Amino acid sequence: MERMDTVVAVAIGILAAITVASVVALVLVCRNCYCQQMHLITLLHKNSRQDAELIQSIETDLPIPEPNTVEMDDIEFTSPKLEEILQHENYIEDATGLVPHCIAILKTCHYLTNRLVAMAMGCSQQIHMQEAMTDIIAMAKQITPRVDEVVWSMYPPLDPRLLEARCTALVISVNHLVYVVKNAYHLAGTLDWTDQSLADVEDHLKGREGVELGPKALRDAGLVSSLQNLGHEVHDYGDLEFEEIKDDPKRHNINNMKSVSEAGKKICSAVKKVVDAGKICITLGGDHSLTTGGIYGHTLSQPNIVILWVDAHADINPPAASTTGNMHGMPLSFLVEEVQPYMSKIKEFDWVKPCISAKDIAYIGLRDVDPAERWLIEKLGIPCFSMYEIDLYGISTVLKMALTAIDPEGRRPIHFSFDIDSMDPSIAGSTGTPAMGGLSYREGMFIAETVANTGRLSALDVVEVNPRLGNETEQKHTVDVALDIIQAVFGKNRRGMLPPGFFLPRMDP
Incomplete structure (x- = not known):
């Protein structure tokens, strides 16, 4: 029983960390587009109806451990860079076109991680063996720093190659988590819903928009x-x-x-x-x-x-x-x-x-x-x-x-x-x-x-x-x-071109 309490504590800590990082990323990019002094909860309410439905599905449809099983003081999540970002009133506009893709990737990876860990914790009787639970938690723990690295890379001056590399690392970690959870479940088809989410992430990762x-x-x-x-x-x-x-x-x-x-x-x-x-x-x-x-x-x-x-x-x-x-x-x-x-x-x-x-x-x-x-x-x-x-x-x-x-x-x-x-x-x-x-x-x-x-x-x-x-x-x-x-x-040659009909007239002596 003590072991399960520890696992629950770690899982909820991970969820809290990922939630904070993802929301901060959204605040960072969106704050100047909507309202400088907007409260965090107001921003969440202004997100798309789809996001609200995802949050509701996690809260109502999935068995999630009770929050009182973990002491929140035991969770450490420090990121001085995030505090720096929040102190900036004027965010430099993104000239690369990558930030919208990164925001979408963060949101989807956050959703996938939340839901997968919640399913694993709430439906542990469907897991093949207890060792698989340890693997799931280990994979989820790797995702938290990946999220933070993506947020760091969005801070100006933005380096497109570094941001793309860190988004790729985040997506690889989430793919690994999906793979581990799929292999741990007894029921075939239980996690088919992850395929479309991963496909959406892949589209954003490839930067196809544009x-x-x-x-x-x-x-x-x-x-x-x-x-x-x-x-x-x-x-x-x-x-x-x-x-x-x-x-x-x-x-x-x-x-x-x-x-x-x-x-x-x-x-x-x-x-x-x-x-x-x-x-x-x-x-x-x-x-x-x-x-x-x-x-x-x-x-x-x-x-x-x-x-x-x-x-x-x-x-x-x-x-x-x-x-x-x-x-x-x-x-x-x-x-x-x-x-x-x-x-x-x-x-x-x-x-x-x-x-x-x-x-x-x-x-x-x-x-x-x-x-x-x-x-x-x-x-x-x-x-x-x-x-x-x-x-x-x-x-x-x-x-x-x-x-x-x-x-x-x-x-x-x-x-x-x-x-x-x-x-x-x-x-x-x-x-x-x-x-x-x-x-x-x-x-x-x-x-x-x-x-x-x-x-x-x-x-x-x-x-x-x-x-x-x-x-x-x-x-x-x-x-x-x-x-x-x-x-x-179509015929332009580096040796030089003669326009159609060109000739050089002789000069009179």
Whole structure:
């Protein structure tokens, strides 16, 4: 009995600490947006109805130990940095766009930890063995300092990389807690509700909000006029409008499955229309999930295409093998014929058919590859040139090898799919999934110029430019790099350009 009292005391202490840290984070960011002198309880009442429902569900639906079983004086939670933050009347505005994501992550992680520990403490008879309870408490204790570290990192001057790293550490700890509790419970399906919460956290962790602004940022930087100055006739069809599907739960391990399927259909139709008209199609994203529809639409018009995929990631996970459920890590799996034995039958994606062979794709720049993707690349013999091969052979040799592997005769139309995270983050850091050790600016430009020199470019994707991530300098550099790559693909050459019809008149003697 004494042991259980001790466990209860520790658990409630953890809940109190996490609650304080999370609420302080909310106060920190929101205080100037609403009311400088707002009392803490008033702020809580002004939060969303969903938060109130979550709090109520914890208080009413779950068995939680009685608060009088612990002496509150025994709980230590000191954070001088939090006191400093509360003393600041004017909070510096967040130029990185990360703070809203971090607030959402803190709230969800706080909710998950509260509810999981409450369930474990109140339903201990469903736990396989008492040792599991010790593991649960140990995992929860690790979360408290992670929350505090995130709050510390939100204090100006805000370091985006440090904040992202600490949010990642927090999410990993919460994922570990979910795993431990799931394995401790007898009842199958008891904790299925955690999947959507973790998926929401993953979306915020990847910084996907803001990636939809990439196309506008490129247009505002002069994309259309720069291509016109190169002598091209440009028709800007504008943004595709996608219907918001509110009832869209995770199914078949795909987040927002109905939404991405319907979006893919529209992209497919739009790309096919452009290629049917004999034009080169530029598709701006957004994330790389758009290529399921884009490549399929391209093949409906030109069945003999090859794919040059320049990316830090392989994006060929079958849905069942995905660790996140995010479609941007799966688009090629729906398209490659040889991957289909590893795919589930998904009715919502009946509109897309396998349309390319594994040997029609060449990867360039890979350096962050999941185990299932590595296995498929090896088993199916997909031509793959990671950053290792680029370091070993040089970009010129690698590109020659890649194009020869997928098109030995040099006759087939090229679908060039370019993810900005293929570049090193020091060059283009405003993207949701940066990976160190990427392409240099010169290597990226060489790839683009070589594609242009083939004369066989038929479609171009440019994805993952996120103008809300990073500081202003990183945002500008990322957009500028993407713009330079696009211009190079369409003929701008670093050796210099001659405008159409240019000549230098002779001077009279």
